[in-house]
Amino acid sequence: MRIRALLAVTALAATTALAGCSGDTGGLTTDTTQAGDTSVTEAPQAERAPAPACNPRASLRPAATLPTPGDMPAGSYMEEIQKRGRLVLGTSQDTLLFSSRNPFTGQIEGFDVDMGRQIAEAIFGDADKIQIKVIAYDKRVSSAADGSVDIVADTMTANCDRWRDVNFSSIYYExxxxxxxxxxxxxxxxxxxxxxxxxxxxxxxxxxxxxxxxxxxxxxxxxxxxxxxxxxxxxxxxxxxxxxxxxxxxxxxxxxxxxxGDKFTEEPYAMAMSNKHPEFARFVNAVLERNRADGTWKSTYERWLGDFGAAPAPPKAQYK
CATH class of the missing domain: 3.40.190.10 (Periplasmic binding protein-like II)
Structure with missing residues (x-):
């Protein structure tokens, strides 16, 4: 008990320290939100009717070719991001290996963050033109839907209920x-x-x-x-x-x-975006297609998840 209590104090201190960090250095900037009350509570019940059946893995088919970085199509949401000068990525800061703050550098990093950085690189030709906005787990859908962020990559399962509110990319992790x-x-x-x-x-x-x-x-x-x-x-x-x-x-x-235990669910991870900009979802899917083919997905897996063993084949894209 004394050991476990000490671990709890250490973890609590780490959580408090993370919440207290106001931003990152260099090109990777962070807007940190507070998580709120940590008391034991029951989550509220969903109020709306169940979503119609769908294939949650099926996303919007990408264009055959990607535009040149720095030269996004006129009138597209990618051009809007390009003019702004940064891609805003919504993610967490406490999911080790996927999106957590490095205590030595202050940067938020991981598999999900690299997914976002690869989209920024495709838009700007520079992966550092990205702003990380830390969002709560229960704000992932709303943050993408209302445009608070451009894209969410945060160990997020694509499902039919969420498809009613946002567009998802093709699956990037199983x-x-x-x-x-x-x-x-x-x-x-x-x-x-x-x-x-x-x-x-x-x-x-x-x-x-x-x-x-x-x-x-x-x-x-x-x-x-x-x-x-x-x-x-x-x-x-x-x-x-x-x-x-x-x-x-x-x-x-x-x-x-x-x-x-064994896995008792399937959780296909996808990136979420506003459904007001379908061209952006198609662009993201084109980036994912390229990264599956040229080994970028594999090298990203090996960097963050290689301790789990050899990289599997990346999830195969499905389209509507």
């Missing part, structure tokens, strides 16, 4: 949900946590999936996964459930935690 517990836990899967408190980020599909488990774990919502890790280390919750890649990053931060 994840699946698992659960993290204490190393001394006898649980083998999330089904063994019936009646136990299991934490996930408010507004995430991971939170919704906990409520679908037959053994009825008690789903606990927190503003961000970093807050879930603090609650776990304080023994306020018995486990954390989200995508396997996010949990791997958490386990790397807590030597007294382990990830258990």
């Amino acid at each position: 994840a699946g949900q698992k659960v993290l517990v204490s190393k001394d836990s006898k649980a083998k899967s999330i089904e063994d946590l019936g009646g136990k408190k299991v934490c996930s980020a408010a507004g995430s599909t991971s939170f919704e999936n906990i409520g679908k488990v037959r053994s009825k774990p008690v789903a606990v919502a927190k503003p961000a996964f970093g807050d879930c890790l603090v609650a776990f280390q304080r023994n306020e919750v018995d486990g954390i459930s989200t995508d396997d890649t996010i949990l791997a990053g958490m386990a790397a931060q807590d030597p007294y935690a382990k990830v258990i």
Whole structure:
């Protein structure tokens, strides 16, 4: 308990330090938002009717060729971004390996950030012409839909409900949900946590999936996964459930935690954009097509996720 309590204090201090950083140095700038209350709460129930069935992996077909960087088509949203001088990327700052702040450089970095940087490079010919805006998990859809950011890359699952509000890119990463517990836990899967408190980020599909488990774990919502890790280390919750890649990053931060069970969901990650600019989604998909073909996706995987083993084949694009 004393060790776990010490870890909780350390994690809380790290979370506080992250929230206190006002910006990055160099070309990569950050607008940091506060996560809000971290008390144990139940997430609100969705109020609107279920979305019609769809293929959430199917995005808008890209154009055959990409425009030259620095010369975006007249009247396009890419030209608007080019005139502004920077791409605004919405993401998190506490998802290790995908989008987290490097404590030594102050930069937010990871697989998702590199996805955004590759779009900036395609627009400007310079990956550093990007502004990172830290957004809460439950603001990912609204931030893309209302134009607060140009694009969201934040371990975000494409699903039919979200397609009603935003356009998604083609899938750039295939994840699946698992659960993290204490190393001394006898649980083998999330089904063994019936009646136990299991934490996930408010507004995430991971939170919704906990409520679908037959053994009825008690789903606990927190503003961000970093807050879930603090609650776990304080023994306020018995486990954390989200995508396997996010949990791997958490386990790397807590030597007294382990990830258990097989994937019990499919979580296809895609980038989200306003549906007012379909040409931008087609442009993003063309960049992803090129990066799958020329090895950029593979090198990005190896840089951030190579410890999980050899890079798999990138997800194959599907189009409407």
